[in-house]
Amino acid sequence: MRKPDQPVKLTVADVAGNLQLTQKAIEKFRDDHKDLVASIDFTRSTAPELPGKIDAEQKAGKVDIDLVLTGTDALAAGAAKGLWEKVADNARPVLGDFESTLQEPAQRMQKIAAGNGIIVVYYPSGPLIEYNPATVSNPPKSAQELLDYAKAHPNKVMYARPANSGPGRTFLMGLSYLLGDKDPKDPKNGWEKTWAYLGELGKYVEYYPSGTSAVMKELAQGTRDIVVSTTGWDINPRALGQVPKEMKTGSLQGFHWVADAQYMVIPKGVSPEKRYVLYELMKYMLTKEAQAQTYDQGYFYPGPAVKDVPLSMAPADSQKTITDFGRPEYAALIADNPIETPLDADSMVTAFERWDREVGGSKVKK
DSSP, rough: OOOSSOOEEEEEEEEESSSHHHHHHHHHHHOOOHHHHEEEEEEEETTTTTHHHHHHHHHHHHHHHHHHHHOHHHHHHHHHTTTTTTTTTTHHHHHHGGGGGHHHHHHHHHHHHTTTTTEEEEEEEOEEEOTTTTTOOOOOOOOOHHHHHHHHHHHOOEOOOOGGHHHHHHHHHHHHHTTSSSOOOOOOSSSSHHHHHHHHHHHHOOOOEEEHHHHHHHHHHHHHHHEEHHHHHHHHHHHTTEEEEOOOOOTTTTTOEEEEEEEEEEEETTHHHHHHHHHHHHHHHSSHHHHGGGGGGGGSSEEESSSSSGGGGSSSSHHHHHHHOOTTHHHHHHHSSEHHHHHHHHHHHHHHHHHHIIIGGGEEEE
16 A cells, blocks of 8 residues: 555545544644645435445445444444454554553443444443423432333433434443343343333333434423433533533433444545555544544543543633533543443344334334
8 A cells, every 4th residue: 555646535424423523633634634635525424324325335346435434333334244444454554553542441442343443532421311400300310210200201201213323322222231131232132121121111202313413402492301311412412502501411320331432434445545545544533633622512522532632632612612511520420430332233233123123113203
């Protein structure tokens, strides 16, 4: 693999909302490396849609997407289909021992990518509940109390389809810890309590939005009292004025964080010249300078996957957002509770398919 003879045009597809965190840094790389990059087109689609599109492109012998920014959802779905190059191995000469620069939980998140992607952002995630204190005077303190609230207030509790929602899938995976299931890493044989709980809760959920934004809109409008959330989905919509600032969050008894991350992924079939450039881009995205940008407006709070990138390194507007809309209790919640990794790729696909088939697929509303 060698440096291209002329600057390349790149197409970056985002299926995770990741560009909120990384676009400025990617554009800085572009502007600083005019010998490598002619232009970058940014596209957005959903995690369930993208793997099929790339699969079709690969079969046609013409891959138009050069870099994918994805959460664990499309990473897992694409890995199951063999769509991604083993970039952690192929880019090793450029990236070196990048794992040693990562925070400890981010190192574990990198491992579950099984070489298919390079982590770019990390956060402890959730599952948290977010609620309107004007209508919920005594918020649930356990999974059972959440179910009791849903029964007493039909259609007032909501979460989104897990296959296309960070909070949705974090709730799906976090319940196995909250409920004390037999094996939190085995949705097929170890989640007896989780599947029973979700089936019962579903009786009192009017419908499941296809994405998290719609859930937050319903909370803001007052049509739902309690929704499933994460640190980022709590902070960012309030910072953007999409959800009232006075909304509150809480955790449930037996709480374990189920961490989340987003990755840089390269489809098989991208030209060697473009891969040369993409590896250099990935190297830059793991620098402290680029990582400090990922605090953004709290969307993936905190954000940096790399160690020793404090909020004080972030842009001034990011620092103000976290000061104004962050929650002081998050620091203790992160320090004092276990941080688990999500399911591996195959198990996550199994969990998504079972949820779609048995829990809520027929009630998903786009």
